[in-house]
Amino acid sequence: MEINTVGVIGLGYIGLPTAAILASRGVKVVGVDVKPSTVEAVNRGEVPFVEPDLAREVADAVEQGTLRATDTPEPADAFIVAVPTPFQGDHEPDLSCIEEAAKALAPQLRGGELLVLESTSPPGATRAMGEWVLEARPDLSLDGADGRPQIHVAHCPERVLPGRVMIELVTNDRIVGGLTPEAARLAKDLYAVFCQGEILLTDAVTAEMAKLVENSYRDVNIAFANELSLIADKVGVDVWELIRLANHHPRVNILQPGPGVGGHCIAVDPWFLVDAAPEQARLVRTAREVNDSKPQWVIDQAVAAVEGIERPTIAALGLAFKADIDDLRESPARRIVAGLADRLPQAQILAVEPHVRELPEDLAGRGNVVLKDLDQIWGADVMIVLVDHSDFRTTFAEDAIRRTSVIDTRGVLA
Numbered sequence: 001m002e003i004n005t006v007g008v009i010g011l012g013y014i015g016l017p018t019a020a021i022l023a024s025r026g027v028k029v030v031g032v033d034v035k036p037s038t039v040e041a042v043n044r045g046e047v048p049f050v051e052p053d054l055a056r057e058v059a060d061a062v063e064q065g066t067l068r069a070t071d072t073p074e075p076a077d078a079f080i081v082a083v084p085t086p087f088q089g090d091h092e093p094d095l096s097c098i099e100e101a102a103k104a105l106a107p108q109l110r111g112g113e114l115l116v117l118e119s120t121s122p123p124g125a126t127r128a129m130g131e132w133v134l135e136a137r138p139d140l141s142l143d144g145a146d147g148r149p150q151i152h153v154a155h156c157p158e159r160v161l162p163g164r165v166m167i168e169l170v171t172n173d174r175i176v177g178g179l180t181p182e183a184a185r186l187a188k189d190l191y192a193v194f195c196q197g198e199i200l201l202t203d204a205v206t207a208e209m210a211k212l213v214e215n216s217y218r219d220v221n222i223a224f225a226n227e228l229s230l231i232a233d234k235v236g237v238d239v240w241e242l243i244r245l246a247n248h249h250p251r252v253n254i255l256q257p258g259p260g261v262g263g264h265c266i267a268v269d270p271w272f273l274v275d276a277a278p279e280q281a282r283l284v285r286t287a288r289e290v291n292d293s294k295p296q297w298v299i300d301q302a303v304a305a306v307e308g309i310e311r312p313t314i315a316a317l318g319l320a321f322k323a324d325i326d327d328l329r330e331s332p333a334r335r336i337v338a339g340l341a342d343r344l345p346q347a348q349i350l351a352v353e354p355h356v357r358e359l360p361e362d363l364a365g366r367g368n369v370v371l372k373d374l375d376q377i378w379g380a381d382v383m384i385v386l387v388d389h390s391d392f393r394t395t396f397a398e399d400a401i402r403r404t405s406v407i408d409t410r411g412v413l414a
Contacts, residue, residue, distance in 0.1 A: 038069070
């Protein structure tokens with residue numbers, strides 16, 4: 001099967017880079033997104049978020065005519081679904097965006113197409129996507145066994161790091177799992193267009209689990225570091241020095257603590273494992289609870305630091321979930337700023353985030369939070385380092401720090 005045209009459903013932090021890199025290899029790509037502003041930006045050759053090297057790839061592909069965007073799926077040889085998969089209620093997976101995408105692209109199918117789910121998903125989501133397509137198109141089949149035209153459904157989870165997406169899309173190994181072996185082989189051929197890493201074939205459920213396990217591994221190890229920071233504070237030890245010394249052991253490699261865990265992957269994916277096997281995923285659940293509780297600990301530290309000050313000013317450095325990006329999804333820094341604004345209504349919170357131009361709605365709606373530049377916050381009563389942006393590491397004024405109480409959750413000053 002030759003794939004000349006690809007529809008990418010969802011032009012977010014993963015979908016748009018994937019669309020751009022395919023288009024740069026000469027594949028005709030039609031990106032689909034529900035946000036008119038995103039569709040308009042892409043068709044102008046612009047990128048609606050910060051990701052190094054992506055803007056150039058998108059601009060070049062649009063200019064060459066290999067990439068365009070629309071709000072409705074069109075016929076294609078293959079479709080890649082890269083839509084959000086948040087959780088709801090008591091951390092239960094919300095697959096409504098996948099269902100909507102499946103039913104939106106179903107009318108465009110004629111049989112023989114490849115459908116790849118890239119969204120990080122709980123076990124069984126790929127098959128569910130295929131079944132939702134069949135609900136809208138009962139004339140099609142997932143295996144071709146009954147003579148109906150077959151569609152090929154596979155899962156290929158993204159494994160990239162924000163800030164390095166355009167590099168890691170090409171260099172990282174990929175896992176491809178199909179509902180059938182043929183679907184896995186077809187998906188491998190598609191990703192081989194740009195992927196220089198090894199492409200490993202398995203079944204769909206194993207591929208889904210692999211991504212969840214990768215991020216849960218990270219979450220558990222971060223939870224150990226975060227718990228160490230609480231213990232170190234309790235006994236009066238510098239956690240940064242403690243970890244540095246412990247890591248001199250040849251078989252120890254402790255990660256760095258922080259204000260919590262954010263982003264759409266590590267902060268979310270472990271809950272999919274817990275939901276799939278709640279009695280068995282005890283360590284995974286505990287790690288999530290440790291990391292989810294860290295922002296409240298930071299808030300308590302800040303409140304204690306301004307005790308006795310009638311109208312304190314608190315500088316919060318960073319809103320993104322990690323350094324040098326503008327992604328605020330599940331950001332512990334964002335939660336901390338919101339929590340401080342609510343807990344201390346008499347305080348002024350000066351938020352510094354060099355990668356955004358305006359506060360998100362949840363913070364802008366709180367009257368005591370304002371967005372400031374780094375050079376406008378040195379008179380604050382307390383400064384909290386929430387994100388280790390490069391700007392923060394290189395521009396701290398030592399004399400100002402000496403006059404200010406500092407809560408360094410990222411080890412920027414260590």
